[in-house]
Amino acid sequence: MRTLAQKVFDVEIASLQEVASRLDASFEEAVNTILEVKGRLIVCGMGKSGHVARKIAATFTSTGTPSFFMHPAEAFHGDLGMISEDDIVLLISYSGETEEILKIVSYLQHSGNAFIAITGNSNSTLARNAMHHLNVKVTQEACPLELAPTSSTTATLVMGDALAIALMTARDFTPDDFARFHPGGSLGRKLLARVKDNMRTDRLPFIEPGASFAQLVICMSEGKLGMVIVGTADAVEGVITDGDLRRGLVKYADIHHMPITDFMNGSPIFIEENELVIDAEALMLERKITTLLVRDDSERVTGVYQIFNQV
Structure with a gap:
């Protein structure tokens, strides 16, 4: 055959x-x-x-x-x-x-x-x-x-x-023309959709800077985003991803007793919620990251966009 x-x-x-x-x-x-x-x-x-x-x-x-x-x-x-x-x-x-x-x-x-x-x-x-x-x-x-x-x-x-x-x-x-004719398709959604339409907004894993290592692990597990946001929606100090956590475990023998701010990323990447999904993913590709913090016009964090949530 x-x-x-x-x-x-x-x-x-x-x-x-x-x-x-x-x-x-x-x-x-x-x-x-x-x-x-x-x-x-x-x-x-x-x-x-x-x-x-x-x-x-x-x-x-x-x-x-x-x-x-x-x-x-x-x-x-x-x-x-x-x-x-x-x-x-x-x-x-x-x-x-x-x-x-x-x-x-x-x-x-x-x-x-x-x-x-x-x-x-x-x-x-x-x-x-x-x-x-x-x-x-x-x-x-x-x-x-x-x-x-x-x-x-x-x-x-x-x-x-x-x-x-x-x-x-x-x-x-152009691709934008194609997207307008295919709003229901994956390409159309990607080219026309806004970050705010595809971001995670509920149960965001915020954690206080003074939290313990154990609280960090619990917050990261419950958040199910592979990361936590250190600080509040109005005052973000940094993020800790599961990658940061693994690297910290290898680098620091006493990480369980260290302040979590010692191994957080203090320069997280933000994107505005009205930006296009395609621009968000281009930014992530450029920075070699999989997560963006989303903020509104007042610079308040309103969500998290991750590349594996792409439409």
Whole structure:
């Protein structure tokens, strides 16, 4: 089974290299045409091409090119009303002769909407009538029966990704733009979230400077943050991490009888609670630390942010 799987990978990789070698000026022209459109990019495909078209439309939308999928069979039962005069259409059909797709061609020509075609047949009806044609012809499908679309659908998907990335680059689409479109995803939360939204605020492990070693150990264990804050929220004198504690045990034979301020870090790193999470984590990476004390506008400690709490 592993040998068979390897063959599938080999065939599909070879197919992608084959398609990539045929990229020509039509690709650049297609990108520039989409960039000039005032409306949306509507993606349409039937069967397996339809499944691929849905994913391509989703990728366009999330990377700065407004887009949606239109089912060709539903198009002639009212969904053609989705297409406005400012829209451009991307039609996908490997054969270039899919009946439902060709019906849409006639409508688009009548309404004056430009359309781009992705096919595996440059002499097909769809390719010959398109404003721009992107050729995804493959020599071999990975299916041993040469029946199930495999290499061809992979090539189509990658062509869609190539268009999306080219458009994304041309539009100067930034990580912040991506985050705005993905507020529910991990990247979006990291780029948009504030420290105050992700910090620990309850049961903060404050300890008096005059506390005993035993009280320090108990406070650190109960706080479950791997550290304690020496002082109060309004007057922090320092922090002691579990690392400071371990190093102290090695360095000082009589640490159990020493003032805890003798082995605390008297210069903790603070961050404002309205700072972005991504900036907090950049600071921690720069300082090679995993914990920040969070303070408000009055410089009062209101929480603790730790890198393993990242969203």
